[in-house]
Amino acid sequence: MSAIHLDHVTIGLGGRKILADISLSIGQGEFIGLLGPNGAGKTSLMRALLGLIRPTQGTIRVLGEPARRGNPAIGYLPQMHRAVAGLRLSGWNFVASAVDGHRWGLPWSGPELRREVDWALDAVGAADLARRALADLSGGERQRLLLAQCLLGRPRLLLLDEPLISLDPHHQQHVLELVRKLQRELDITVLFSAHEINPLLDVIDRVLYLGQGHAALGSVEKVITGPVLSRLYGSEIEVIRLGSRIFVMANGHDLEHAEHRHDAHL
Numbered sequence: 001m002s003a004i005h006l007d008h009v010t011i012g013l014g015g016r017k018i019l020a021d022i023s024l025s026i027g028q029g030e031f032i033g034l035l036g037p038n039g040a041g042k043t044s045l046m047r048a049l050l051g052l053i054r055p056t057q058g059t060i061r062v063l064g065e066p067a068r069r070g071n072p073a074i075g076y077l078p079q080m081h082r083a084v085a086g087l088r089l090s091g092w093n094f095v096a097s098a099v100d101g102h103r104w105g106l107p108w109s110g111p112e113l114r115r116e117v118d119w120a121l122d123a124v125g126a127a128d129l130a131r132r133a134l135a136d137l138s139g140g141e142r143q144r145l146l147l148a149q150c151l152l153g154r155p156r157l158l159l160l161d162e163p164l165i166s167l168d169p170h171h172q173q174h175v176l177e178l179v180r181k182l183q184r185e186l187d188i189t190v191l192f193s194a195h196e197i198n199p200l201l202d203v204i205d206r207v208l209y210l211g212q213g214h215a216a217l218g219s220v221e222k223v224i225t226g227p228v229l230s231r232l233y234g235s236e237i238e239v240i241r242l243g244s245r246i247f248v249m250a251n252g253h254d255l256e257h258a259e260h261r262h263d264a265h266l
């Protein structure tokens with residue numbers, strides 16, 4: 001059984017085809033880096049896996065079942081918003097708030113809830129953040145609490161939407177190592193979106209690159225190439241490898257650095 005299976009899936013939004021006739025399978029326990037230019041459909045794909053967007057054609061199966069809303073087997077970390085940083089909550093209460101927030105319906109109360117929140121905080125190495133105010137934490141610390149929220153209910157699949165955004169390289173590395181550790185120890189499948197391939201190179205099993213309605217899934221060597229990316233960007237792309245780093249270039253500009261602008265700060 002695949003963790004994620006798309007069979008001829010088309011997703012349209014606002015009159016535009018975001019994904020066009022995509023078929024792919026992601027195995028259980030894989031760590032997949034999800035990349036693509038702004039607007040390629042990375043968030044939309046995650047929302048479709050969550051059952052929040054219905055494909056106009058094709059079928060989506062998640063962990064052997066049709067995609068559906070409120071699937072407790074999925075942990076979802078949406079793109080970070082400024083609002084989170086300003087919340088006047090302790091780290092513990094912030095994690096617990098997910099139970100009646102976006103993970104509503106989880107069947108715990110009292111001691112069970114306390115145990116589950118403590119377990120999740122421990123799993124992300126954030127037990128020491130439990131009593132601290134969210135507003136006083138660094139971006140990397142907040143990101144760990146968001147990951148703890150995702151782990152409530154012990155999901156089998158994590159959908160992490162740009163968890164590295166606004167983090168410096170040191171904290172990016174911490175988040176990646178943490179997710180890798182969780183993926184291995186808890187045997188979870190991870191779909192991890194990012195706007196740059198380089199930080200992910202040491203941790204991902206395969207890459208899923210979206211663009212122009214198309215998708216390419218495979219090893220970094222097979223997917224991050226001039227011909228494949230030219231098709232996904234719809235223009236001439238050159239891939240340059242310098243030591244262990246990879247640069248995706250168009251007309252002499254480094255696309256992965258130049259193209260992405262997000263209004264999200266931790």
Ligand SMILES: Nc1ncnc2c1ncn2[C@@H]1O[C@H](COP(=O)(O)OP(=O)(O)OP(=O)(O)O)[C@@H](O)[C@H]1O
Pocket residue numbers: 013014018036037038039040041042043044045
């Ligand atoms: N509810 C919606 N209605 C209409 N269009 C939408 C809706 N949601 C997203 N879109 C459009 O769908 C396209 C894909 O958006 P999506 O957020 O999935 O891309 P992305 O790859 O995650 O981009 P980014 O890297 O900027 O986060 C964009 O052009 C976006 O404007």
